[in-house]
Amino acid sequence: MPRTRVHNLNVSLDGYAAGDHVSFDHPIGDAGQLFEQFDGRVIHGVDKVQEPITVDRALTSMWSQGIGAEIMGRRKFGPQTGEWPDDGWQGWWGDEPPFQTPVFVMTHYEHPPIEFANGTSFHFVSGSPKEVLRLAQGAADGRDVRLGGGPTTVRQFLQADLVDFMHLVIVPVVLGHGVALWDGLGDLRGRFVVESVATPSGLTHQFFNRVATL
């Protein structure tokens, strides 16, 4: 069975995984501290940088392995709210979005799909997490689906018990405010087996594997 996987979700010590204020100029809002150590160049493999292969980079490199589609919340695609403006926006990533698969953007507002030459395509869909997951699984052609965030989207899928694997990176900073990952998730205990490893950088990687349903 294909999995639904979360990768490289950075979380502050006080449980925030994104900033409050996202704008065109500030795509990650005021949560920049969460990403200071994140090296996105290795999401397609540790060979993509000349720098040392650190444990953090090694673990980050799982992101693309065996992934056939991504699901993301609307705010990961852009800062707009309400009806989509006719502004030519194609996401934060320029001409070569890193996904290289179909991406399903969850939104209540209609938007035509966008296709890129590198295999990335954005599809704008509404529906419950379960319904959107079915669409993504259909497009993933037997491979796993990555749940790309942000935290509000991950939280919805956790509440619906649709997450098979989740890789969190606990960043030793306190944000004080932002989008909380854990709101309403007091029942997680027992649903996942958790492994934690601390790395020399000060990060802690946590692997949540869902307990197999009996």
Next chain:
Amino acid sequence: MPRTRVHNLNVSLDGYAAGDHVSFDHPIGDAGQLFEQFDGRVIHGVDKVQEPITVDRALTSMWSQGIGAEIMGRRKFGPQTGEWPDDGWQGWWGDEPPFQTPVFVMTHYEHPPIEFANGTSFHFVSGSPKEVLRLAQGAADGRDVRLGGGPTTVRQFLQADLVDFMHLVIVPVVLGHGVALWDGLGDLRGRFVVESVATPSGLTHQFFNRVATL
């Protein structure tokens, strides 16, 4: 610059990385304890198993990332010694060797190349580590070269200062005898930056990154 990388080299607490006695019936000699926790199914990605994605499996999955060729010692290919017998031996791995790249087997004895449909080909070469590395780099087409072991081969390349990255897995067992990795390597200090992480399984992963030459 392409790297020369060692991955998933299991080492006992007393520094042995292979058994003494390799035969057709016992490909890893009497060092089976070293491999009890090794899950080779994930060398091409953590999506290759249905089991939980553990930290050990995640780190094992670097093995194939960006690799264009492998170098191995003769004993990793087979237990024969001296002149190659005409026995039809094609390595330990059956019809689908996991390498899927050219593989350079270091031997003083001539042997015709062997090609498999899955992209793996074995080439039997003699020469110094540096000369064999040049051959492998030529075949790797800009990608990294994996130094596949065993420990005698890794030791030779370490002594020649040709290893850029080395991922060791320290297994909490004592073998008492076998092929020692560290013989003659008392000068490693200062040549590598080392990171260590312990995982919940009891293994310790060590990442050696060579200090850039000035």
